[in-house]
Amino acid sequence: MGHKGTAMETGADHQTANHQTDVAIIGAGPAGLAAAERLAPCAVTITIVDEQAAAGGQFLRQPPPEIRVLNWLPGRLYDKGKSLLNLTQALPGANWRFGTTVLGLFENDDPKTSGRYPWRLWLSDRNRSWFLNARKVLIAPGCYDRPVAFPGWMLPGVMATGGLQAMLKSQQVIPGDNILFAGTHPLQLIVADQIVKAGGKVGAICFAQNLRTLFSAPASPAALWASRPKYSEALACMVRLKKAGVSLHFGRTIVSALGKDRVEGMVVAPLGAGGKPNLAAQESIAGDIIGICFGFLVSSELARQAGASVTWSEAKGGWIVRHDRWMHSDRPGLSVAGEITGLAGADVAMEEGRLAALGLLRDLELLDDQQCDRMASTIRRELEKHKLFAKHLRRASRPPKGLLDSLIADDTVLCRCEAVTAGELKSLLAENPTLMTANAVKLLGRAGMGPCQGRYCGHNVQNLIARERNASPESVGGFTPQAPLKPVSINTVVQTAESPSHQ
């Protein structure tokens, strides 16, 4: 679906739209789209920025216009999201900025404009970078697959399950002959089912938890009711996968990936005493791609770089952003929605996006408090319902305590970019008894200094330090996110346009 902004199409407006906006929305996934849909008809200019080439986020990762998929993402799971995508296709006053990376978010220090536009975004595409001033910013960047380190996790063919799914959703490519899954999250059932339906082969799926934990009944009747559609979908997937000859294992975890230059299989073991794999009973399963699926981490680095307060929650995906009942962070003018407030899925993200939009309309005095409260009450009811399910899913899909730590050997690389192993970091900690924080370990040990900027090792490094020091992950802290938040060439930085006249 081609999202086209009206403001983009005329020359003069184009210049302005590039440099100032009432509301900048970061992320065109379910949360950002739901917010855009509420905001656009209300006499505000909005600019939606997303690094991907099209709207939808990872949940609705669209095929490019050149690849036509006749029955794209069938099934109830995607209906609400797809109708939202449709609704947002031709929004008045919306300026869509795809293929655009947010490098940083700062207070606008230009006295001529800062009164009206207190925030300034630093953006870039493949060719240049520029600034966008905004009155309000809604940060809705979503989450990414939790990186899980184990021997062999660097082999080509070991993929994030979300990445594997995106390859199918958007590119219609099945990257292997015999695909394996290992993890704790039921997403692996959904993706395996999609692969089989598309004509691919799935060899095996290993859930580290037992079947009873995965399908445990929610505590409250309300949660049970809310969980019903998702549960029946997961069960239906399991039945179809069984029929297709996929072997499903419960209480079995991956312990290593096999292969020399690419994946040839995985070694799995049952969970023994204390939730650790019982290596005496390990066995190998042949396959050429492994999808890893132990949950997700939130992408809160932009919010953190801009100074919003966060809380540590292992269960909710790491550093989650604090917010009030209108989705304001504690930085005036910065709102948040979706996964970065705590992993909860697309349904919660959409409702939070709507709520954030109402909050912004209230701040901008485009809706009075009474109107807002009335509209918000419906959203809040939906939100509570979906949050009940999300909470239950987080419990049912969390990795058994201590399991992921036990998969890391001393020669397992934690920081892939800089090739730093867990053993090297442990020695560093032993040699330097005063090292207590992830930032300090980064400076001395290089972990987190590569192009992913710690997104793939930060969580694991933080947990390793906490274990070695017998401290809480919270006190160890994460790597401090700094602009530019993604690698950018020095040429692009030099060419950053200060004002529309430089364009």
Added chain:
Amino acid sequence: MAKRVTQGVERGPPITIVVDGVPLEAYPGETLAAALMAAGRLTLGFNWNHRARGAVCNMGVCFECLVETLRSDAEGADYELQRACMTRVEEGMAIRTTRHGP
């Protein structure tokens, strides 16, 4: 072998990109990661420790799929590092998957 889903999927006429000096067929709209993986090529480069690396997150986060790319229309331009998962194929584009380092 990996494969492209063809049932219920319409693609345009194929184009040619050049991978490590060898022509490879790809379809318009594809990412470099998709075109390479569909051809069974998982290795996109090498880490500092000289181990092969390939696409992991496929959404622009992990930077494991960095390849050197040279766009056909870039006059006098040099190869630039791009994420294979975030870069679309273009007719005549040349890429290298032999780099060591992230």
